[in-house]
Amino acid sequence: MGSEGQGPFREGLELAFSPSSVPLKQRWRNNGLSADFLADYVTTFLPRDQNDPTSLDRHSEIRGAVNYIANELLENAMKYSEEDLAHPTTIRLALRADSILFTAANSTGTERGQAFHDFVRELTDGDPAEIYVRQLERAAETGGSGLGLVTMINDYGATLAWRFENLAEGGMRVTTQVRLEI
Template sequence: MTEDFGQMRELHPDRDSETLNLSFWPGRVPLRQRWRNNGLSADFLGDYVTTFFPLDDSTPASAPRQAQIRGAVSFVANELLENAMKFHDAETPEPITIQLSLDAELITFHESNAIGRAATEEFKVFIEHLRAADPGELYLQQLEHNAVSERSAGLGYLTMINDYGAELAWRFEPLDGGACRVTTQVTLKL
């Protein structure tokens, strides 16, 4: 049974939107080598989006706006890809996918990957905590926790919310063998 946390937007590409899809098969390359590819892929998505916000010499604000949008897209994409690579169940014959959709008002990311049963339950608990807490307070708590721990769970999501005003949602879809496909949706308003 499919389970949603937050409001999932269904993407319907049309003439007034742009969509870019990337797929990765982790396991082919060790995780450590994937980190570099994550950054390159995230920067590619950031550069791709900026082509829809060209610099305009007659509008001085266009350069900072373009840089802000590029930075936001690169950050979000990198965080989504790193989480996906870190938690993906390589035993499941599912790729990691990231889809970026751009329309007049929104930039929407859909990142999907497979996770095991135990990771699914743990992630749902984290999502419930994230959705119930004040994001600013939770961010400060997580920074304090990270100062004494090597684990930085959720800091990327909290940064998306606090620094970029992102809206997050998740969809869990069961797969054969007890695994689950989780789709993380991040929406940025333009």
């Protein structure tokens, strides 16, 4: 995971959610609000010409993509966080000249972290279109979809990367990075 090739840093924002104040799973319902905030924040820095429909459409597309990606990252981070590990769940957004870089991090149990690591390996080694169909089939069988990350790749052309770190007190710190070209 790195930040090379993404143009000079222009603006950024980080949100951190502490598991000690309100359980993270209770905050899950507020992810949409946080995603809306991040999308509105980013679009204030993007050029927009009120007289050019193409400019307005592109602005709207970027806002929608930021909203979707931020919401998915927050939902996954909150859903799979282990509150007893006492590490904050974070999402960071960095606006570059040619891209938007999202970085979400959460702490989870070792077993759950390893299962996600296995899915990541499958996703990075496989064809996203095939994985999308497979995840749809799994969703029909198990109720969980796992489609968010695949949709980021297929629908938004995003590039994803991950870092998995073992924690001294047990569990893992999982960091997901999403790069969206603008």
